[in-house]
Amino acid sequence: MSMPPLNDTFQDARESSGVLNCPFQGKEVAMILRHRDVRTAAKDWQTFSSDAPFRVPIPSEEKVRSVRQLPIETDPPLHTGLRKIVEPFFRRPRDPDFRARIERLIEGLVDEAIDSSEVETVHEFALPLQSRALSYLLNLPESEAEEWINWGVHVFRDGDGPAKGAQLDSYIQTQLDRAESKPGDDFFSALTQAEFDGHRLTREEMTGFANLTFAGGRDTVINTVVGVIAYFGETPHALDELRRHPEQLKSATEEFFRILSPLTHIGRVCPNSTHVHGAQVEANERVALTWASANHDSEVFEAPNEVRLDRKPNPHVAFGFGPHNCLGAHHARAILQSLLQTLIRKIHRIEILQSIPKIEVEDRYQRQNGYEILRVRLLPISTQN
Amino acid sequence: MPKVTLITPSKEKVILEDAIGTLMEAALDADVEGIDGDCGGVCSCSTCHVHVAPEWVERVGPPNDAEADTLEFDERTNSRSRLSCQIELKDELDGMVVEIPNSQ
Numbered sequence: 001m002s003m004p005p006l007n008d009t010f011q012d013a014r015e016s017s018g019v020l021n022c023p024f025q026g027k028e029v030a031m032i033l034r035h036r037d038v039r040t041a042a043k044d045w046q047t048f049s050s051d052a053p054f055r056v057p058i059p060s061e062e063k064v065r066s067v068r069q070l071p072i073e074t075d076p077p078l079h080t081g082l083r084k085i086v087e088p089f090f091r092r093p094r095d096p097d098f099r100a101r102i103e104r105l106i107e108g109l110v111d112e113a114i115d116s117s118e119v120e121t122v123h124e125f126a127l128p129l130q131s132r133a134l135s136y137l138l139n140l141p142e143s144e145a146e147e148w149i150n151w152g153v154h155v156f157r158d159g160d161g162p163a164k165g166a167q168l169d170s171y172i173q174t175q176l177d178r179a180e181s182k183p184g185d186d187f188f189s190a191l192t193q194a195e196f197d198g199h200r201l202t203r204e205e206m207t208g209f210a211n212l213t214f215a216g217g218r219d220t221v222i223n224t225v226v227g228v229i230a231y232f233g234e235t236p237h238a239l240d241e242l243r244r245h246p247e248q249l250k251s252a253t254e255e256f257f258r259i260l261s262p263l264t265h266i267g268r269v270c271p272n273s274t275h276v277h278g279a280q281v282e283a284n285e286r287v288a289l290t291w292a293s294a295n296h297d298s299e300v301f302e303a304p305n306e307v308r309l310d311r312k313p314n315p316h317v318a319f320g321f322g323p324h325n326c327l328g329a330h331h332a333r334a335i336l337q338s339l340l341q342t343l344i345r346k347i348h349r350i351e352i353l354q355s356i357p358k359i360e361v362e363d364r365y366q367r368q369n370g371y372e373i374l375r376v377r378l379l380p381i382s383t384q385n
Numbered sequence: 386m387p388k389v390t391l392i393t394p395s396k397e398k399v400i401l402e403d404a405i406g407t408l409m410e411a412a413l414d415a416d417v418e419g420i421d422g423d424c425g426g427v428c429s430c431s432t433c434h435v436h437v438a439p440e441w442v443e444r445v446g447p448p449n450d451a452e453a454d455t456l457e458f459d460e461r462t463n464s465r466s467r468l469s470c471q472i473e474l475k476d477e478l479d480g481m482v483v484e485i486p487n488s489q
Contacts, residue, residue, distance in 0.1 A: 250426065254424055314427035314428065315428045
């Protein structure tokens with residue numbers, strides 16, 4: 001079976017001009033495609049700004065939320081200070097005890113999947129995994145995750161956007177009210193107590209942080225987890241190979257992030273009109289930093305369409321690059337490393353029973369970035385043959 | 386096996402005896418301040434950035450291509466910069482001293 005996520009839909013445009021002009025919501029966006037150009041633009045916030053509420057994600061989100069997401073929709077130096085407020089939470093996955101907890105969570109889900117003879121990995125495995133792991137990150141009771149699981153794979157896009165956005169906002173307000181009246185040591189309480197520039201955060205700022213925390217790292221983590229399971233299902237020898245070489249666990253993790261690149265791109269707004277490798281971008285128009293394309297750039301990655309679990313060096317940009325580098329990267333890495341660890345320890349083979357790819361369809365490109373459905377059977381090591 | 390000295394951003398001297406693997410791995414095992422090694426040593430971040438002491442620059446050698454490309458985007462980079470995940474701890478590096486720059 002072919003594996004569409006490996007298809008590099010941007011190859012021709014990247015190699016010929018380096019830019020693909022593609023309309024999103026009726027407006028052209030210059031998609032920057034080459035590894036070096038993407039990294040350069042990601043560092044150059046004066047030319048390619050994030051100070052643009054609702055317009056950093058592509059498509060933009062003015063219809064599904066009413067707050068500026070923080071810290072992502074700001075530029076340095078404001079961004080630097082805002083990011084520091086929440087950084088301690090996002091660094092928690094570096095603690096070995098935290099990682100052990102993630103590992104137990106994944107073991108439990110894998111055991112459950114083995115016992116139930118088949119599992120739909122998007123909704124029955126990856127979604128609960130992501131939500132429960134997030135409850136650890138935010139230091140909230142694991143039971144909170146049950147409500148988040150009901151929100152689906154994406155907080156805005158999995159259903160009616162505006163209604164879903166309102167539901168998320170109402171949840172955040174309830175949590176902030178609770179944290180204000182009865183503070184604990186959870187993420188919401190930290191927001192209500194944080195000081196920035198000599199003052200407490202406003203309710204709108206707190207909401208902006210919380211909104212990003214639930215919107216980001218959700219479908220991306222889910223698509224990566226499911227992508228790994230699909231890959232091992234289609235490439236059984238790779239699971240055996242990693243089992244024989246557990247020392248490749250970290251490089252394998254990074255290679256999966258590179259090859260799957262769950263976030264195709266992110267937007268920046270140009271405050272002044274500018275040229276991007278031959279494409280004219282008017283003031284207040286957007287460009288896209290196309291991580292998924294940069295991660296297949298043959299100038300940087302030898303045989304970019306091959307999955308090489310021992311690939312080193314691997315300077316991928318799946319978590320972005322520069323000051324806005326993904327806050328949740330530690331968490332995502334902990335989840336993926338634990339998943340690989342658990343699979344090589346427990347799983348002999350993965351049988352794919354049903355697979356419906358999720359395709360991002362835009363006017364000038366199509367790209368698989370995950371699965372709508374991936375139903376598999378996990379065959380454990382102990383009962384093989 | 387080499388003994389290496391790291392000078393942390395807060396100017397503390399940390400000595401690693403019998404260090405093995407890469408300098409980043411040895412520093413992570415010892416929980417040295419300022420070495421985060423976020424990407425696990427594949428050159429996709431620069432959270433294991435070190436400045437090699439002048440007298441050791443020649444023996445440690447220059448960065449490889451992917452490493453140099455990543456360093457190019459780090460404001461802390463100077464002519465003594467290396468990513469410690471790319472420095473294999475070999476016997477000839479016994480006595481090496483590196484400084485860890487302040488995080489960005």
